[in-house]
Amino acid sequence: MDAGLAAVLGALAGSVATIGAALATGWAQREGARITARAEHRRERREPRQSVYKVLISEASQLRDSSAPFAVHPDLYPVFEEEPEARWRQLVTAIKEASTDAALAGPPEVSEAAISLSRGASALLAELCVYNIVDEDGQRDARVRLFLQSQEFDSSVTVFIIAAQAALDDDGSRK
Structure with a gap:
């Protein structure tokens, strides 16, 4: 091999190595930016989810x-000083609203649990x-159903x- 051909092949090898290094650097920078953007997205999603979940758990x-x-x-007879049905209705309404928010906030596992709740x-x-409305004959069955529910x-x-x-x-990192 003469000196001219060796110089051309050397220059070609250097160019290919430079191009490869530039491609690898570009890929690494894009990957780093993607990871940073994903982490920021997760952080931005976590804060609103936490507050939505907290409301539902509280209600x-x-x-x-x-x-x-x-x-x-089921054989115990709870006695309430005041009629709690209005309060229960109010809580169930609040739970339905909060569970809708939690289901929309996701992810799917939380959505399913919120809907079930x-x-x-x-x-x-x-x-x-x-x-509250059954007569004395139906009290036992009503208590058992209420106990289970x-x-x-x-x-x-x-x-x-x-x-x-x-x-x-x-x-x-999972998935």
Whole structure:
């Protein structure tokens, strides 16, 4: 091989290496920018989600606490000093609104848990209202249904809390 050909091949190899390095650098910069943008997007999504989830958990916890006497045992007779049905209706309405917000905030696992929580609140309200109007013969059956529904609602609150925690802790490395 003569010196001219060696010089041309050397220059060609240098050019290819420079182009490869430029492509690799460009790819790394784009990847770094994408990672930074994704992290910022997750942070921006996390803050509103947290406040939406917090509202739903607060409302659901109030209903759970209000109906807790029914979740102890079906043979116990909770006695209320005042008529709680209006308060229960108010809480269920608030839960439905908050669960819609939580379902829209996502992700899908939280949306499913929020929808289930809302349905559970409505079912609990229905049982609470039936309990208030049944005669003495139907009291035992109404208490058993209310006992079971109270426990199911309590479970759905827990499921929502766990799903919300997982969503807030997700750093994007899973999937």
